[in-house]
Amino acid sequence: MRKKIILFLAVVVVCLAVAWYWYNKPREGIAGKDTQLTVSAALLYEGYNTDEAAANEKFLNKIIEVKGKVADVILNGNDAVLILGIQPEGGGISCFFSPASVLENNHVKKGMEIVVKGKCTGFNMDVNLTDCIIIL
């Protein structure tokens, strides 16, 4: 009987520990995750601009690699948003980087052709990617 109680308590403790671990698990970003799709910035934007529902079907919540030209980098404290441009002054791909130093470390400058890996969160003037990293 005593053994059964001890076993029961042990199971409860393990369950609680696992629940605690899952509950507090930090958001990892995408560094360790595999790329699901590779696309050019122009094709990605065109896809969303012509048929958002179909593009969501294909790209939303996916880890994608996007190749394009850096149109702008906007720093905001420790974070940065990099815009992959399509045409001058038009919509593009908005890529969120945290920390911003990732961009400096990779010597990212306006006008460069780069490859960004990030998670697609949808379309709102630009296609939005979060948790981005530079692939080059």
Added chain:
Amino acid sequence: MKKFIFCIGCCVLVISSASAQVYITRTGVINFFSKTPMEDIKAENNQVYAAVDLSKKTIAFSMLMKSFLFRKELMQEHFNENYVESDRYPKSTFKGTFTGDVDSQKPGVYNVRAQGVIALHGVEKSIDTPATIEITGDGLMGMARFSLLPQDFNITIPGIVRDKIAKQIDVQVNISCKPVK
């Protein structure tokens, strides 16, 4: 660029003349906080689209719910799947006006009141909040703080986590806009 404005203001903002004083950003920041004795929760969206028209005194915001980032994986998942249902309601918007005079030629901080409608989780709700607009050398900064109640937007918090999520969610808005040429 005209297309960009057209979208963001959904017809609220139309460039009518060369003297229009329209300021825009695609990298505004909106944070929200929930503070309870059990847990502090914070999420941040750095990809907020905003337009402020000083001559028409209109303001428009638009953002994707999935661009709100949390510190904990599970919280972000619950926020998207159970609370705001971001697959069904991907965007949140604000369209409104402000009262108070802002002189684009005179740099400085102007206290204004912003009024308008927030659309979130398929529900539209009016809000009225104090805000500040700062005219800087090369643009405009906007700031506001207000609280929202999840139940006003048909968001139900299950009993099991009710103690961990505040009744009032504090929202903080910070935008740094550039004039439209």
